[in-house]
Amino acid sequence: MNDNPRISYQRRLQQRQTVIFGSIAIVLALLMLVSMLWFSGVLPSPFSREFSSRPDDAQSNVVPCLPEGTPSVEYSTITVNVYNASNRTGLASSISGQLIEQGITVSEQENWGGAEPGSPVVIYSSQNALGQAYTVARLFPSAVVLLDGTTETEVLDIVLGQSFGEMKPQEELAQLGPGQELTSPEDCVVVDR
Numbered sequence: 001m002n003d004n005p006r007i008s009y010q011r012r013l014q015q016r017q018t019v020i021f022g023s024i025a026i027v028l029a030l031l032m033l034v035s036m037l038w039f040s041g042v043l044p045s046p047f048s049r050e051f052s053s054r055p056d057d058a059q060s061n062v063v064p065c066l067p068e069g070t071p072s073v074e075y076s077t078i079t080v081n082v083y084n085a086s087n088r089t090g091l092a093s094s095i096s097g098q099l100i101e102q103g104i105t106v107s108e109q110e111n112w113g114g115a116e117p118g119s120p121v122v123i124y125s126s127q128n129a130l131g132q133a134y135t136v137a138r139l140f141p142s143a144v145v146l147l148d149g150t151t152e153t154e155v156l157d158i159v160l161g162q163s164f165g166e167m168k169p170q171e172e173l174a175q176l177g178p179g180q181e182l183t184s185p186e187d188c189v190v191v192d193r
Contacts, residue, residue: 064130064147065188072135074178075103080136080156085112091160098167102139107155117161124148124157127191132156134182139167147191 037043080099084092092109099106121143125133130145133156137143148157167173 061146061148062189062191063145063185063187064125064127064191065184066130066134066182070131070134070182072138072176072178072180072182073131075135076105078132078136078156079105079107079154080158081108081110082106083108083110083112083157083159085114085117085159086162086164091164095158095160095167099136099139102173104136112159114159117159119144120161120164122146122159122161124159126151126153128152129154129156131182134184135178138176138182139173141165141168144185 034043038045082092082096082099092111096106096109119142121137121140123133123137123143123145124147125145126148130147132154133145136156136158137145
């Protein structure tokens with residue numbers, strides 16, 4: 001052995017470099033092997049997850065069927081939000097006034113920020129408020145009730161579309177009272193409770 005300090009220092013330095021560069025080469029080789037296995041499909045990639053959704057979203061935006069024999073409810077037990085999806089100024093306000101005259105509580109009246117409804121009037125309801133929704137739907141010609149699976153509240157959202165005209169005449173409204181049996185449309189979907 002050589003006792004020269006400079007040669008000893010160079011040997012230790014060379015050994016450290018060998019260990020460091022060897023370790024880096026092994027880690028890179030392992031990363032390359034794993035990435036090739038991901039690329040070839042042998043290993044599932046942690047980044048290619050399927051999109052997930054809440055299970056109740058599958059029943060959202062469908063026309064729900066009422067349980068057999070569901071009666072209409074008192075207007076005083078109904079709370080609604082009225083949204084204007086048309087370009088007519090003050091529509092939500094005027095319809096809110098008419099609903100209040102019937103005894104319905106109006107919580108909000110605003111412009112609609114969502115997509116244009118496909119019907120003159122769309123009423124969004126949770127499963128808990130289907131009786132209220134179909135009771136309110138009788139007040140409007142061509143109203144469609146859609147299930148909103150994202151909420152469990154009993155507050156209804158009434159969206160007045162571009163083709164909305166007006167509520168039913170007062171003579172017809174006077175004939176609509178609580179306790180009358182409500183009917184579901186033919187194209188309704190039975191929803192799980």
